[in-house]
Amino acid sequence: MMFTRSVAAVPLIVRVTLRQLMGRRRTVLLLLLAAIPILLAVVFWAAGQVDVHDFASGVLDAVGVTLLLPIVAVLFGTAAFGAEIEDGTVVYLLAKPISRWAIVAAKLVGAAGMTAFLTMASVFVAGAIVLAPLGEDGAAATRAFVAAMAVGSICYVSLFLVLSLFTRRALLIGLIYVLVWEGALSNLLPGIANLSIRQYSVGVANAFWQMKPDEARLSPSTALPLAIVLVVVALALATWRLMRFELPGGSD
C-alpha cells in the first residue's frame, strides 16, 4: 500500500517541483544562459567555413558542458529541496504517508528534467545550426553533446540535490565544486577526472563521437559506471538524510 502510494506520488511531486522551479527570474536568467551557445552558433554559421572539432570544442564543450550545464544544474538542483526547506513548504511533502525515496526521486526527475531539457535543447539547436550541414561527423558530434547534457544533468542535479539536504550553502559549495574542482584543479591534476561530473559527461559523449584525449579523459566504459554509482550513492544519501530530517522547534 505504502509502495503503491509512493509510486503514485512521484508524478504529483514532479509537477509541483516543475512549477516551483519555473520562477520568473530564474527562468529568464537560465533562458538567457541557454541562448549563449545558440548565439555563438549563429556567429559561427555567419562566418562560414566551420570545422566540426573547432565548434564542438570551442562552443559545445567549453560553453555548453563546462559553463551552461553546471550552472543550470546547480540552480535547479539546489532549489528543488533548498527552496522548500527555506520557506518551510517541505513539511507538506514530509507529513504524508509516502516513502522518502519517492520524494527524492520526484525532486530528481523534476530538477534533472528541467536541466536536461534546457541544456539539451540549447546544444541541439546550436548543433543543428552549425554542424548539421557538415554531414555525419557534425550530426554525431551534436548527438554526443546532447548525450553529455543528459548524463551531466542527472549527475550534477543528484549531487546538488543531496548537497542542499546537508547544508544551506549548497549553491555556494556547488559553484565552488564547478569552478575550483572541475574548472581549475582538474586541469592541474588529471587524476581528478575520476571524480569529475564534467568528465563523466564528455566520457559518455565519447561513445557517440571521438573527442580529443585532453578533452575527454575517461572512456565511455569507465564514465558511465562512475556516473551511475554517483547517482545511486547521491539518491541513497538524500533518502537517508530526508528520513532523518528534523523541523526546528521554532520561536514558540
Place this chain on the structure above:
Amino acid sequence: MTVQTAPPELVAPATTAAPAIQLVNAARWYGNVVAVNDVSFSLGAGVTGLLGPNGAGKTTLLHMLAGFLAPSAGTVLVLGRSPHRDPSVYRQIGLVPEREAVYPFLTGLEYVRFNARLQGLRNAELASRDAIHRVGLDDAMDRPIGTYSKGMRQRAKVAGALVHDPQVLLLDEPFNGMDPRQRLAMMDLLGQMAVAGRTILFSSHILEEVERVGTEILVMVAGRLAASGDYRAIRALMTDRPHTITIRSSDDRLLATALMTDPAIFAVELGPNVLSVRTAHLSAFRRLIAGASRAAGVRLFEVVSADESLESVFDYLVRR
C-alpha cells in the same frame, strides 16, 4: 487527560479510553538548551489547547508529536506508536505548521487536491472540495494561494491537513491572521471534528483563543508543563491570583482611603503621582473602583493592571 508534571490540583481525571496522544517524561534539548522538559500527558478525543508564551516549547512539542523531532528522552506515542521516522503514521495525522508559506503558484483547490492525492484518497476531488467547503474557501478556491490573505492561507493549510479526515489533528497557532469571524468558524469546525471522535491539539499564546474552543488545556512555560486540565479551573486560578493595579487620579490619597476599607483590597501603596493597589479578586476590584471613586468625588485618569501580560500569568502558575 493525565498529567505528571503539573500541580496536582490542576490535573483532570484520567480517561479510560486508549489515548490517541501519549507523552511519558518526554524531553527535547538542543545542546545545552532544553526546549521541552520532562513532559507527560495523554489525550483522547476532543479539542485541547496548548497554551504558553513565546519560547515555551509548544512548537517543539507539536513537532515531536508530528514525528519531525525525536525526543531526547522519554516516549512520544501517537495512536500507540512512535511517529518518528514512520511516514505511514501520516495517514492518521494532519499537521498545520506555524510557518505561513504555502505553494503560492497553486490555487487553493489544487493545493488541497495535492494533499488528498499524496494521501492516496480514492476520491481526492470530492474530498478536496469538501475540505475547501469546511474551511469556507469556496469563493477563493480557484485563485492562486499567492493572492490569499494571511487568514485565507491559514484556512487553506487547515483544509490540506484535514482532507484525509485524520484521527489526530495538530495545529500550530492556527488562528494567526484570521479575523474574528474566521476564528469563530474555525473553532466551530474543530469542535465538530472533536464531536466526531477526533483528537485535536492546537497551540496558541492567546488565552481567549483557547477559551472558545478548548475545554481542556495544557499550559507550557519554559519547556515544562505548568498546568493542565479543565480550562475554567485554570482560568479561575489565573483570574483570582494576586494582581497589582496602578491608578492615576485627581486625588490618590483620598482614593486610597476609600479603597483600603474594602476586604477585596489587601495592600495599598501611595507613591509620587501614582497609587498601587493589590487585590486577589480582579472582578470585585473592577466593580469597587468605579463606585469608590464616584463616592469620593475623585476623577480617574488611568487604571492599569501591572501584571496582566500572559507571561506573568504563566509565571504565576509555575510559581504555585
